[in-house]
Amino acid sequence: MMTTTINEEKLHQLLGHVVVDFGATMFAPLALIGDKLGLYKALAATDPQTPAELAAHTGTTERYVHEWLNANAASGYVTYDPESGRYSLSPEQTLVFAAEGSPVFMIGAFESALAASRIEPTLTEAFLTGRGVGWHEHDHQLFHGIERFFRSGYTANLIQSWIPALEGVEAKLRAGAHVADIGCGHGASTILMAQAYPNSSFIGFDYHQESIAAARKRALDAGVADRVRFEVASAKDYPGSYDLVTVFDALHDLGDPIGAAAHARATLKPGGTWLIVEPYAEDRVEANLHPIGRAYYSGSTLMCTPNSLNQEVGLALGAQAGEARLRAVLREGGFSRVRRATQTPFNLVLEARP
Numbered sequence: 001m002m003t004t005t006i007n008e009e010k011l012h013q014l015l016g017h018v019v020v021d022f023g024a025t026m027f028a029p030l031a032l033i034g035d036k037l038g039l040y041k042a043l044a045a046t047d048p049q050t051p052a053e054l055a056a057h058t059g060t061t062e063r064y065v066h067e068w069l070n071a072n073a074a075s076g077y078v079t080y081d082p083e084s085g086r087y088s089l090s091p092e093q094t095l096v097f098a099a100e101g102s103p104v105f106m107i108g109a110f111e112s113a114l115a116a117s118r119i120e121p122t123l124t125e126a127f128l129t130g131r132g133v134g135w136h137e138h139d140h141q142l143f144h145g146i147e148r149f150f151r152s153g154y155t156a157n158l159i160q161s162w163i164p165a166l167e168g169v170e171a172k173l174r175a176g177a178h179v180a181d182i183g184c185g186h187g188a189s190t191i192l193m194a195q196a197y198p199n200s201s202f203i204g205f206d207y208h209q210e211s212i213a214a215a216r217k218r219a220l221d222a223g224v225a226d227r228v229r230f231e232v233a234s235a236k237d238y239p240g241s242y243d244l245v246t247v248f249d250a251l252h253d254l255g256d257p258i259g260a261a262a263h264a265r266a267t268l269k270p271g272g273t274w275l276i277v278e279p280y281a282e283d284r285v286e287a288n289l290h291p292i293g294r295a296y297y298s299g300s301t302l303m304c305t306p307n308s309l310n311q312e313v314g315l316a317l318g319a320q321a322g323e324a325r326l327r328a329v330l331r332e333g334g335f336s337r338v339r340r341a342t343q344t345p346f347n348l349v350l351e352a353r354p
């Protein structure tokens with residue numbers, strides 16, 4: 001009989017890791033409840049509160065709020081003072097949980113993870129059949145969660161560092177340029193650019209009708225509908241010609257990213273630029289085996305890879321393709337000059353020119 005030696009220390013380490021993950025999975029809906037009922041915002045707005053005070057301020061029930069506060073305190077997301085029995089948010093906790101629009105607002109991360117998890121029964125089936133699962137097949141909350149999550153990163157970086165890292169693009173945008181944003185979703189990136197460069201005109205394209213309808217509403221609410229349009233079109237057939245084409249966190253989602261690259265090239269005016277923002281990844285799997293890579297590989301299994309497999313070609317790059325693979329795709333699509341313009345711990349920012 002084969003005997004196996006168990007290393008107790010390794011086993012305990014592994015179980016400790018699982019307990020953290022189990023707690024995080026159970027906690028995720030609580031982040032949303034706190035967001036929807038204004039619990040985080042109410043905590044941020046006043047002095048430290050007892051559960052009864054927070055419940056009274058938010059029109060909620062004390063017993064539920066008390067348990068919710070303790071789950072947050074155990075997560076390190078709310079601060080508890082045992083002397084007074086009061087709860088509060090530190091300035092850092094406020095930025096992450098209560099300040100919608102802050103560059104580190106993270107409620108959208110929980111919202112998108114929860115929404116994406118609802119695809120599990122469909123995806124389990126797809127593992128067996130090999131069929132793809134389109135973006136449009138997900139719970140509607142995913143589209144909203146991704147918009148909120150990604151907007152934080154774009155708010156922190158897009159205008160301040162990504163556009164200035166491109167050669168000559170910022171000056172063109174200030175003077176007045178035509179821009180297409182491909183796979184724009186709810187248009188978070190498109191609208192940020194339109195707000196920053198009022199002399200330019202922007203058009204966001206996405207194959208997903210429901211996202212385009214939401215993006216149109218966002219443009220009206222943001223007061224930029226005079227310079228932004230949103231239209232339903234796929235990455236391979238959108239019309240027009242542009243000084244700048246952008247694609248944010250969507251190239252690897254496409255069934256045919258090489259075909260999309262060829263189309264982007266054909267829609268660039270002479271001297272035009274294609275900006276490709278992708279999840280940060282190293283080229284080798286072993287270099288991506290860390291917390292950020294884990295989040296990306298998991299999201300990629302739930303959303304990106306199934307969406308690509310659902311479309312023509314079904315190249316399924318995955319969210320951790322790495323720069324070398326991305327460069328090969330861009331080269332095959334007809335871009336001979338590709339440069340890493342900049343990066344963050346979360347994103348690779350590539351500049352491609354014909």
Ligand SMILES: C[S@@+](CC[C@H](N)C(=O)[O-])C[C@H]1O[C@@H](n2cnc3c(N)ncnc32)[C@H](O)[C@@H]1O
Pocket residue numbers: 135146147150151182183184185186187188189205206207208211233234235236247248249250253254255307311
């Ligand atoms: C991860 S989301 C990113 C959305 C948006 N760029 C953002 O950063 O918030 C990927 C987007 O790609 C879109 N998409 C998927 N396949 C597409 C295709 N073939 N053509 C155009 N858009 C596509 C999806 O509908 C979805 O909105």
